[in-house]
Amino acid sequence: MDGKSCRRLQSANLCLTFSFLLHFATLSASALSITVNKEECVSETVLFPGDTVSGNFVVIDHDIFWTPQHTGIRFTITSPVGNQVLDVKGTSGHKFEFKAPRSGAYKFCFYNPVAAPEIVSFYIHTGHIPHQHDKATDEHFNPVNVRIAELREALHSVTAEQKYLKAREVRHRFTNESTRNRVIFYTLMEYVLLAIASGLQVVYIRRLFGKSIAYNRI
Amino acid sequence: MISRAATLLVVVAVIGFLPNLSESLRFDLQSGHTKCIAEDIKSNSMTVGNYHVQNPNENTPLPDSHKLTVRVTSSYGNSYHYAEHVESGQYAFTAAESGDYMACFWLPDHSPAITATVDFEWKTGVAAKDWGNVAKKGQIDVMELELKKLLDTVNSIHEEMFYLRDREEEMQELNRTTNSRMFWLGFLSLFVCLSVAGLQFWHLKNFFERKKLL
Numbered sequence: 001m002d003g004k005s006c007r008r009l010q011s012a013n014l015c016l017t018f019s020f021l022l023h024f025a026t027l028s029a030s031a032l033s034i035t036v037n038k039e040e041c042v043s044e045t046v047l048f049p050g051d052t053v054s055g056n057f058v059v060i061d062h063d064i065f066w067t068p069q070h071t072g073i074r075f076t077i078t079s080p081v082g083n084q085v086l087d088v089k090g091t092s093g094h095k096f097e098f099k100a101p102r103s104g105a106y107k108f109c110f111y112n113p114v115a116a117p118e119i120v121s122f123y124i125h126t127g128h129i130p131h132q133h134d135k136a137t138d139e140h141f142n143p144v145n146v147r148i149a150e151l152r153e154a155l156h157s158v159t160a161e162q163k164y165l166k167a168r169e170v171r172h173r174f175t176n177e178s179t180r181n182r183v184i185f186y187t188l189m190e191y192v193l194l195a196i197a198s199g200l201q202v203v204y205i206r207r208l209f210g211k212s213i214a215y216n217r218i
Numbered sequence: 219m220i221s222r223a224a225t226l227l228v229v230v231a232v233i234g235f236l237p238n239l240s241e242s243l244r245f246d247l248q249s250g251h252t253k254c255i256a257e258d259i260k261s262n263s264m265t266v267g268n269y270h271v272q273n274p275n276e277n278t279p280l281p282d283s284h285k286l287t288v289r290v291t292s293s294y295g296n297s298y299h300y301a302e303h304v305e306s307g308q309y310a311f312t313a314a315e316s317g318d319y320m321a322c323f324w325l326p327d328h329s330p331a332i333t334a335t336v337d338f339e340w341k342t343g344v345a346a347k348d349w350g351n352v353a354k355k356g357q358i359d360v361m362e363l364e365l366k367k368l369l370d371t372v373n374s375i376h377e378e379m380f381y382l383r384d385r386e387e388e389m390q391e392l393n394r395t396t397n398s399r400m401f402w403l404g405f406l407s408l409f410v411c412l413s414v415a416g417l418q419f420w421h422l423k424n425f426f427e428r429k430k431l432l
Contacts, residue, residue, distance in 0.1 A: 032243075032340065033256045033318070043244040105244065119256075124243075148364050155371045162378050166258075169385055176389060180396045187403050191410045198414045202421055209429065 031163045033060065033121035034110075036073060041109040046100045046126050052153070053106065054097040054160060057122035058167035060174070061092070073118060074111040080104025092171075095164060100126070121167040123160055127153040242339040244272075247286065249328040254320050259342050260381075261316040267299075267340040269323070270306030274334075280305045283328040286336065293317035310346075344370045 034040055046053060059073055071090040079085050080102060088094050100106065110120055129149045247253055259265055269288065273280050282303070290299040290309055294317070299309035303326075313319065325334055344367065353363050 031257065033258075035254060041245065045242070045244075142361075144361065145364075148361070148368070151368060152364075152371075155368060155375065158375055159371070159378075162375060162382070166378070166382060169382065169389070173385070173389055176392050176396070180392065180399075183396055183400050183403065187407065191407070194410065195414055198418050202418055205422060206425060209426070209431065 031121070031123040033119055035117050036110045036112045036120050037117045039109065039111050040120075041107055042122075042124075043105045043107045044124050044126060045105050046103050048128050049100060049102045051100050051103075051126050051128045052097060053100050053124065053126050054157060055108075055122065055124035056093070056095040056160060056164040056167075057110070057120055058093040058164060058171060059091075060119045060121055060167060060171050073120065074113070076107075076109045076111070078107040078109070080106065093164070093168065095160075121163075121170075123163045125156050125160060127156055129153060242268075242337045244335055244337050246333045247323055247325045247336050249283065249325045249332050249334075252322055252324045254322040255338070255340070256318045256320040257340055257342060259313040259316065259319050261313055263343050264310070264312050264346045265319070265340070265342045266308070266310045266346040267321060267338070268306070268308035269321075269336055269338045272335040272337060283326070283332055284334045285326075286334065287324045287326070288321065289324075290319065290321045292319050344374050 034042075044053075057075065072092040074089045075086070075091065075094060076084060076088075077086040077096070077098075079100075081104075085098055085106070086096055108122070108124060110122075112118055130146060245253065257265075267290070271280060271284050271286060274284070285303040285305055287303060288299065288301045288307065289297060291297050292313070292315055294315060296314075298311050298319070299307075299321075301307045321338075321340065323336060323338075325332075347370070349363060349367060352358075352366070353360075358366070
């Protein structure tokens with residue numbers, strides 16, 4: 001009798017931890033890119049108060065003619081009740097991390113001040129670490145699960161850094177290729193234009209001294 | 219003791235599974251407008267996405283004006299998923315080519331412009347794997363499943379590092395060739411400039427000597 005009840009308890013424990021962990025297995029982490037024309041907003045739901053929301057974004061600009069007036073785009077984070085968590089202006093990339101005081105839908109908005117659309121690559125992750133004081137779990141709570149959750153969160157932060165570096169590398173690549181194009185093609189065009197300009201100069205001088213002087217010489 | 223464990227299980231199951239329905243990326247879509255979201259996917263990696271339009275009115279079925287059209291294309295133009303006038307859907311495929319995959323959502327035109335809220339989730343790589351199946355097939359322990367997941371994540375991080383390293387190498391090569399080209403083109407510029415000036419000078423000298431002005 002005791003053995004049977006013990007086994008049933010064990011399976012209940014397993015089911016408990018399984019369902020608990022399976023839920024946390026699907027916590028969101030998305031790395032996507034969108035085209036920001038004027039304003040683009042994305043919202044993500046935070047399930048538990050006290051969760052850490054971390055993320056980053058990089059502006060992948062093909063068009064690198066940013067004037068001194070427009071140095072980048074504006075990024076804001078708004079909490080579910082409406083107050084601003086973060087507001088950065090004129091950036092081409094930013095990393096953020098904050099502890100969400102309440103659960104709900106947090107809004108992440110990008111504003112583009114100029115008419116040219118910009119592509120923004122962003123990554124947002126909400127992570128939850130189950131604590132020992134959680135009311136839902138009483139006796140059948142294994143501290144190893146906390147450690148595993150912490151490890152998972154640390155790996156997510158590494159992944160976030162990687163995505164940030166990858167996005168920056170893409171933008172750096174665009175800059176380098178543009179530099180290479182400018183070095184080669186613009187220089188060659190420069191030579192051609194120089195030759196044409198000097199040819200035109202010669203033609204003009206010839207015409208200037210061509211007929212009139214000969215005519216005046218009589 | 220058993221019933222307490224059972225109730226605890228029920229409580230956790232309810233808490234554990236209910237929020238799953240409401241959690242994903244959410245954005246607004248205006249009628250007549252297109253919104254595209256892109257993701258960089260490597261070849262031979264599994265990717266899963268699902269989307270659904272939030273019903274503004276819970277009691278009535280979703281009106282036609284809120285049904286959207288979806289198309290998922292690769293960077294080469296191949297269409298991997300297409301759905302017209304649907305309320306929700308999902309797609310799953312293995313990426314044949316690596317590059318930017320774009321999921322575009324389009325809402326048909328409507329005379330009072332409406333805004334529909336779309337819940338969207340796109341998972342690639344480790345997150346896209348069906349862990350429930352893996353657990354069932356292998357009959358493995360929960361903790362072992364979690365650790366397997368962590369191992370997969372670490373492996374994908376390692377692969378990503380390799381990819382970044384290769385890209386950095388390519389970029390360094392590109393910069394080095396640009397630098398050497400600038401070096402040679404500097405000398406070429408000087409040569410072109412001097413030769414053009416010299417030709418001009420020589421040609422005009424001959425011209426004026428012919429015209430007996432010099």
